[in-house]
Amino acid sequence: MRRKLAEKIKQEFSGFKDVSIRSFFGGFSLNSESTMFGWVDQKNFYLRAHPTYRSLFIDLGMQPLNLVFDGSNKLLDYYKVGDDLLTDRKKLHDIVKIVIEYAKQDQNEKLAKKQNRLKALPNMTVSLEKLMISVDITDIQSFKRIGYLETYYRIRHKNPKLSLNILFGLYGALSGQHMALLSQELKKEIKLAYQEFLQTKQHID
Incomplete structure (x- = not known):
């Protein structure tokens, strides 16, 4: 019927x-x-x-x-x-x-x-997404605009215990790569880029 x-x-x-x-x-x-x-x-x-x-x-x-x-x-x-x-x-x-x-x-x-949700990117977990949102990085567009270095800097201030793996994951998220596929050489470059970023931050502050 x-x-x-x-x-x-x-x-x-x-x-x-x-x-x-x-x-x-x-x-x-x-x-x-x-x-x-x-x-x-x-x-x-x-x-x-x-x-x-x-x-x-x-x-x-x-x-x-x-x-x-x-x-x-x-x-x-x-x-x-x-x-x-x-x-x-x-x-x-x-x-x-x-x-x-x-x-x-x-x-x-x-x-x-x-x-446009952050969770749609590689390497993203719900907890990482929530942490990013807590520092006003709410979607993919804002993440792209701010960049992975500043993003890691902000969320590490929220959670100082964050490992460098999160930094690698953020890089991979923006570049469309799974963190496990990043070479050791590239990881060294990412760590160096973050150290230089911190030095610039300290100089500005």
Whole structure:
């Protein structure tokens, strides 16, 4: 029964790009190019909300989706499509077009943020990432701007027990190399570069 309704909703939006349905939370997600923009349960169809147009959903009298999951209620940012909107196909399709646009925009922003996360770099652990964030090096862009020498200097002030392996790891993170692949000769150059960096720091101070 649930699948039948989901297939019917999918057919309704077959004119949109690459529309598909998948099992999701006891119902079916409705997707465009793998981006979820709606959800279908046994009887109802819900659309994904966004701060830009959520007020429109509320004005239309659409009710938020409230799922019971693991014994507790989950109020999700999806709103039920009422009968009036279901019968006004042009208005419904215009709204769905906006919903898909913002759903994809959100997905792209999340992907960009994930790709810019320090943890995405070689040699990075969660603890090292947290340590870097504590000294205002919050993402890959700020790490590149500040450099591995200054980064090591800052986090070593936070944690004086940090080994030189962290310095090598930071170098490798920026150069796209695993620390284990760095040659002994290169490690000597990195240590020398840090010693020169410290001397410059002391001179400036």
